Amino acid sequence: MPAGASIVWAAARSDEPLWFEHRVAVPELAESQTTTVDLQHWEVDGDLVMADSVFLSLQLVSELEGVVELLPHGFLAVDAITGEHRFAVDNDWLLTTAFVALDVVDEFDAPKLAVTMFLKGAVDAYQLEAHCFYNGARFAAASDVETRYTFTASDGSVVGQEVVAEFDAVRGWNNLSDSGWGGDWHLLDANDGQYEVKLLRDSRVARVVAFTVQGGRIVVPESGAETAAWGADSSAMRGVEFSPEFGAVIVLDASVHGDLDGDWSAGSSPVFYAVSAGPQASIDDVYAQRVERPKPSLAALDDETARALQAYLDRVERLLATWEADLIGADLIGAEGPFDYSQVLAAEAVLRERPGYDELAAAVHHVPDAHEVDRAFALSPSAGEPVDASSQPCTLxxxxDRMLALFAAAETRVSAAAGAEDDELAPYRSLLSGDKLSLFEDHPANSFVYTTIGGRIMRTPEEVAEAEYWFFEGPTDVPSTATVEGVDVRVTVRGWRVRGWRFADDGIIVGAVEFSGVGQTAPSSAFRFAPPPTKT
Known part of the structure; x- marks a missing residue:
């Protein structure tokens, strides 16, 4: 920053070529130094009276050294919001943006993971919590979640919040690991894989930020080249940028979940950042403070970890050997259904194993993906290739990845079956109401035989809806007596049970009966509202 410099910022409205111009003095700085400039300016002639696009420009000016440099400039979209004479800058594009940083400003020898996200509306820190997932398993809760910058409307009301989640137990690297410092930290540079940070707002997931660590470094998305200018499409704003708060941040996508943000525009454009919001950096700048050191042997595991890994591998081997070929064999890759009943049963069995698997996976989440498994596993199928029955050692x-694919295939089949069942039962549900509909939900037509007076089977939704009487037959144990060597004993024998309901025209139950007897099936006389005649 040159001597005698000022930041000159000016704004123009559509009806006012120069709305205002303001100067803020800045100190002389070396290239490595930063400062904060407060651009608030309260003495503005003429308030906004309608939604508008406001042009804003920033210039670095030093008359002493003859410097005039144009800084970020562009348009701010100002929208009219609910209420009288209330306006706010459209920042909806930020809702799908996240900044992932390794905070070298706070601690460069072992920077903690910090993730910045944006929420719409007012929110307090006590309403928020965040968790970090590694390869699908949760392993760390945020040590601190705080609200920082607050977005306000023209009347001072809060319309949005910047939220930062910090993970003290998750570090980018540890330059002092040889000293034993931070021995229980999860080091990103030693654990390649898939990560997710999930932000909860009022105990509901509001944001999910996913990133990949490969070769010890966070991967910068290909959609945002590190040196490319940021355009009007917020999806292109992905890359690395210097940050005075953290050192450098990686700009990534954030997935919006739930409805806690209220109405927002997914197509909102970051119009102010027509050029760039800050100096572009590279992933090398993120890792500039990291000291490269020889990596320890991947096979060197302590006894506790070795036992946990053994238990995990035993479970994986059983699940893959039992279900992988059936659910994701070569001929099933990409299949979307319909699936036969055996596939659905297999999928349900796999998903019942998920909680136990997740517990075992969490116990070895710190073991790197590159760790070679010293045992044999059947090769995973690939598109167009048969399952290779040979066994080879592989990496963890x-x-x-194979287990995630197995669970995904199982979820696809269960979801497809649920959707097919809903489609099958929809004609019945559309005709039923009141108690009839409630009773139907407990006795779906694809699992129960619907009969009416005399045991006549009803086969169509119309018959079921119009019937005054419903009966269901099933087996039961009927008390009886028998004589064994002259001694009477109480026994139970296989019998039948019929339960019936009578309905009013509006579907409300007006009567119920239940009969039972000995035998394989009920007689037709049991399907009525008077007791069946007694045989003499």
Whole structure:
């Protein structure tokens, strides 16, 4: 920053070529130094009276050294919001943006993971919590979640919040690991894989930020080249940028979940950042403070970790050997259904194993993907290739990927079956109401035989809806007596049970009966509202 410099910022409205111009003095700085400039300016002639696009420009000016440099400039979209004479800058584009940083400003020898996200509306820190997932398993809660910058409307009301989640137990690297400092930290540079940070707002997931660590470094998305200018499309604003708060941030996508943000525009454009919001950096700048050191042997595991890994591999081997070929064999890759009943049963069995698997996976989440498994596993199928029955050693990361694919295939089949069942039962539900509909939900037509007076089977939705009487037959144990060597004993024998309901025209139950007897099936006389005649 040159001597005698000022930041000159000016704004123009559509009806006012120069709305205002303001100067803020800045100190002389070396290239490595930063400062904060407060651009608030309260003495503005003429308030906004309608939604508008406001042009804003920033210039670095030093008359002493003859410097005039144009800084970020562009348009701010100002929208009219609910209420009288209330306006706010459209920042909806930020809702799908996140900044992932390794905070070298706070601690460069072992920077903690910090993730910045943006929420719409007013929110307090006590309403928020965040968790970090590694290869699908949760392993760390945020040590601190705080609200920082607050976005306000023209009347001072809060319309949005910047939220930062910090993970003290998750570090980018540890330059002092040889000293034993931070021995229980999860080091990103030693654990390649897939990560997610999930932000909860009022105990509901509001944001999910996913990133990949490969070769010890966070991967910068290809959609945002590190040196490319940021355009009007917020999806292109992905890359690395210097940050006085953290050192450098990686700009990534944030997935919006739930409805806690209220109405927002997914197509909102970051119009102010027509050029760039700050100096572009590279991933090398993120890792500039990291000291490269020889990596320890991947095979060197302590006894506790070795036992946990053994238990995990035993579970993986059983699940893959039992279900992988059935659910994601070569001929099933990409299949979307319909699936036969055996596939659905297999999928349900796999998903019942998920909680136990997740517990075992969490116990070895710190073991790197590159760790070679010293045992044999059947090769995973690939598109167009048969399942290779031979067995070969593989990496832990490959097994994790296969397990995620197995669970995904199972979820696809269960979801497809649920959707097919809903489609099958929809004609019935559309005709039923009141108690009839409630009773139907407990006795779906694809699992129960619907009969009416005399045991006549009803086969169509119309018959079921119009019937005054419903009966269901099932087996039961009927008390009886028998004589064994002259001694009477109480026994139970296989019998039948019929339960019936009578409905009013509006579908409300007006009567119920239940009959039972000995035998394989009920007689037709049991399907009525008077007791069946007694045989003499």
């Amino acid at each position: 990361g490959a097994l994790r």
